[in-house]
Amino acid sequence: MVQAVLFEVEDNVAVLTIKSPPVNALSHAVRSGIVDGLDRALGDDDVKAVVLIGGGRTFPAGADIREFGHPVQDPWLPEVCNRLEMASKPVVAAVHGTALGGGFEVVLAAHYRIADKDARFGLPEVTLGILPGAGGTQRAPRLAGAKFALDMMLTGRPVPVTAPGAKVFFDAVVDGDLRKEAVAFAQNLISEGKGPRRTRDQRIGFEDPHAYQNEVTNRYRMVARQQEYAPEQIIRCVEAAALLPFDQGLAFERSSFQDCLETSQSAALRHAFFAERRAGKFPELKTGQARELNTIGVIGAGGLAASVAVICLQEGWHVVAATTTVRAAEHAASEISKLLGGAVMRKHMTQTEADEALARFTTASDLVALSEADMILDCTIRPPSAKRDVFTQLDAIAKEGAVLVDAGAHSKVNLLAQATGAPGDVVALHLYAPLRISKVAEIVPGGNTSEDTVATVISFLRKLDKFPVRAKNEQIGPRILAAYRLAADYIVEAGGTPYLVDQAMRGFGMNLGPYQALDYEGFEASLSAQGSACRASHQPDFVGRLQAAGRNGARSGKGFYLYEGKPASVQQDPEVIELIRAYREENGIDPRGFSEEAIRYRCLAAMANEGARLLREGVARRPSDIDTVMIHAFGFPRWQGGPMKAADNAGLLHMKVELERFAREEPKFWTPDRIFDHLAKNGKVFDDLNTQ
Ligand code: T1G
Numbered sequence: 001m002v003q004a005v006l007f008e009v010e011d012n013v014a015v016l017t018i019k020s021p022p023v024n025a026l027s028h029a030v031r032s033g034i035v036d037g038l039d040r041a042l043g044d045d046d047v048k049a050v051v052l053i054g055g056g057r058t059f060p061a062g063a064d065i066r067e068f069g070h071p072v073q074d075p076w077l078p079e080v081c082n083r084l085e086m087a088s089k090p091v092v093a094a095v096h097g098t099a100l101g102g103g104f105e106v107v108l109a110a111h112y113r114i115a116d117k118d119a120r121f122g123l124p125e126v127t128l129g130i131l132p133g134a135g136g137t138q139r140a141p142r143l144a145g146a147k148f149a150l151d152m153m154l155t156g157r158p159v160p161v162t163a164p165g166a167k168v169f170f171d172a173v174v175d176g177d178l179r180k181e182a183v184a185f186a187q188n189l190i191s192e193g194k195g196p197r198r199t200r201d202q203r204i205g206f207e208d209p210h211a212y213q214n215e216v217t218n219r220y221r222m223v224a225r226q227q228e229y230a231p232e233q234i235i236r237c238v239e240a241a242a243l244l245p246f247d248q249g250l251a252f253e254r255s256s257f258q259d260c261l262e263t264s265q266s267a268a269l270r271h272a273f274f275a276e277r278r279a280g281k282f283p284e285l286k287t288g289q290a291r292e293l294n295t296i297g298v299i300g301a302g303g304l305a306a307s308v309a310v311i312c313l314q315e316g317w318h319v320v321a322a323t324t325t326v327r328a329a330e331h332a333a334s335e336i337s338k339l340l341g342g343a344v345m346r347k348h349m350t351q352t353e354a355d356e357a358l359a360r361f362t363t364a365s366d367l368v369a370l371s372e373a374d375m376i377l378d379c380t381i382r383p384p385s386a387k388r389d390v391f392t393q394l395d396a397i398a399k400e401g402a403v404l405v406d407a408g409a410h411s412k413v414n415l416l417a418q419a420t421g422a423p424g425d426v427v428a429l430h431l432y433a434p435l436r437i438s439k440v441a442e443i444v445p446g447g448n449t450s451e452d453t454v455a456t457v458i459s460f461l462r463k464l465d466k467f468p469v470r471a472k473n474e475q476i477g478p479r480i481l482a483a484y485r486l487a488a489d490y491i492v493e494a495g496g497t498p499y500l501v502d503q504a505m506r507g508f509g510m511n512l513g514p515y516q517a518l519d520y521e522g523f524e525a526s527l528s529a530q531g532s533a534c535r536a537s538h539q540p541d542f543v544g545r546l547q548a549a550g551r552n553g554a555r556s557g558k559g560f561y562l563y564e565g566k567p568a569s570v571q572q573d574p575e576v577i578e579l580i581r582a583y584r585e586e587n588g589i590d591p592r593g594f595s596e597e598a599i600r601y602r603c604l605a606a607m608a609n610e611g612a613r614l615l616r617e618g619v620a621r622r623p624s625d626i627d628t629v630m631i632h633a634f635g636f637p638r639w640q641g642g643p644m645k646a647a648d649n650a651g652l653l654h655m656k657v658e659l660e661r662f663a664r665e666e667p668k669f670w671t672p673d674r675i676f677d678h679l680a681k682n683g684k685v686f687d688d689l690n691t692q
Pocket residue numbers: 022023025061062063064065066077098100101102103105124125128130131132133134136274277278
């Protein structure tokens with residue numbers, strides 16, 4: 001059996017190296033290896049100190065999430081941490097890569113800590129619907145106080161070891177051979193006769209109890225309206241850290257951890273974690289080799305082109321923005337400078353970084369300027385025939401092996417590929433706005449797109465920190481969104497109000513309800529996005545009616561809501577209610593009531609049913625891909641796991657029966673896809689289809 005922890009002794013220092021790729025997750029084998037290695041070191045008289053270090057790319061990035069939901073195997077992580085802390089010889093943790101969750105809790109349990117200058121650390125358990133369950137909520141505040149500790153635990157964001165507040169955790173930050181530095185550090189301890197320094201005995205973070213309690217109180221207030229369960233439990237544990245003796249605090253943390261772990265929210269968030277990683281497993285990666293990217297070509301002068309150019313510049317690429325007119329080129333250049341200026345203002349980059357980015361940027365009013373680009377993204381929206389002509393031109397201009405990407409909406413990728421002599425280099429890509437924030441993008445390969453081309457686009461997206469999702473022939477997101485919106489329209493048509501629907505979906509955890517989202521998008525944008533309308537015999541046209549009444553969404557001050565004053569107060573508008581009442585009267589509709597629960601259920605059922613159709617049509621490869629797109633592109637609550645996971649939690653057999661009931665009102669849209677029948681008959685759920 002491969003040893004998960006290597007034991008070596010170097011000049012009175014025992015070095016325990018954790019070797020469990022890819023991220024040294026603290027699996028049972030690793031935990032046992034650490035305890036065995038520690039016992040061996042403590043039992044060896046020649047050993048005076050211990051160094052704990054990660055092999056490969058990182059110090060442990062947490063407990064092994066795959067073990068959750070299975071019976072716990074001893075030694076469990078809290079015990080491993082206690083054993084390290086109570087060791088009779090000094091233990092030094094040497095950190096590189098990302099010491100996260102249980103990994104950072106091991107660091108906190110060590111007596112001394114040194115880190116590589118590029119290392120990051122954090123307690124991201126809240127992103128999995130749990131809390132640091134191996135002493136993190138008790139040890140971190142002892143060293144860093146409530147504010148820093150809660151920042152880490154409530155945001156879940158990794159912190160660079162060079163960050164201002166990080167000093168409290170690390171005795172040294174080094175640049176060079178970490179292992180060598182760690183052994184030297186340990187030998188220094190030995191020569192200075194320094195023994196164990198237990199975090200449980202530290203109280204630096206409690207020095208200002210008033211400030212501590214104030215911070216805790218503020219945080220309770222901040223999370224009070226949140227629907228996620230774990231954040232409040234985290235604050236309770238950090239509060240307990242200052243109030244209870246250490247071991248009682250640990251016990252309190254232990255039971256709170258178990259409570260969180262057993263919630264459906266945590267199950268959904270863990271599902272989302274693996275769904276995001278599974279999405280990137282494209283068949284093309286088996287053989288595909290990503291091509292090197294140095295220069296990115298961007299076609300277009302609109303918002304998408306400018307945003308693409310800016311995020312590529314921020315990632316260090318050279319960017320050539322090409323349009324077909326001088327005026328458009330000037331507009332593109334000014335848009336890009338404005339966006340870079342905004343990024344400096346929002347401290348997403350320094351002025352120097354912006355200046356360096358501009359130095360890597362050129363514009364041109366002729367596509368010929370793209371001849372040296374390694375990848376060219378056409379970010380324009382135009383009719384397929386016009387787009388085909390552009391790809392014919394690109395085929396003549398682009399260098400050998402350049403990847404040609406259609407980043408416009410509703411791409412006809414096969415048509416474009418046929419317009420070139422290298423169809424293997426052509427692919428479609430659907431990026432979601434806002435580009436800097438949305439963490440997902442859909443890759444739509446054509447029938448002849450090569451593995452290398454797909455692998456290149458995947459590497460491009462990973463560099464932009466986006467989860468790539470594979471879609472066939474068309475995009476996943478717009479279809480699910482259209483189904484969600486149509487379900488909402490049917491509810492409003494039948495008697496609900498847009499305001500009740502929005503309230504219900506915010507209650508479900510959506511950032512915005514469908515109608516407020518429409519208002520912010522603007523009716524023009526939403527109408528053009530409706531290219532992928534889902535099947536239905538009729539589509540209530542409330543947006544058309546509002547437009548006819550001179551409304552175009554938030555930017556026009558009037559949409560489904562009224563937007564008055566600065567900052568705009570958002571108000572419900574009786575005129576909209578009247579407009580909808582008139583629509584029903586004209587269509588002889590006798591309105592009926594809907595509970596928020598019924599609204600949520602119909603919207604979810606519509607999304608899951610459309611998702612089932614996408615799976616059967618082969619547009620989506622697995623249900624969890626649909627979940628990843630909806631979470632990261634349309635604000636579907638991650639703690640609900642995505643529409644397919646939420647449908648599983650709601651019960652597929654019941655959903656099938658309900659869909660059949662809804663289908664009596666509108667068969668074409670609501671009739672359950674036959675996948676429901678197949679799964680129900682075989683006692684399976686959507687999650688059983690997330691195999692590949
Ligand atoms: N457990 C199991 N597998 C993990 C894992 C983990 N903690 N972290 C990553 N993997 C797998 C992942 O599924 C993928 O597998 C491969 O490693 C590479 O990951 C008691 C209970 C470390 C920043 O939340 O944030 O500790 O797809 O593609 O982009 O308090 O992974 O190749 O088969 O994401 O370079 C807390 C989770 C756990 C950190 C690297 N820790 N991981 O990102 O690679 S809870 C976390 C990450 C805990 C204690 C509690 C990232 C990363 P595969 P990747 P990456």
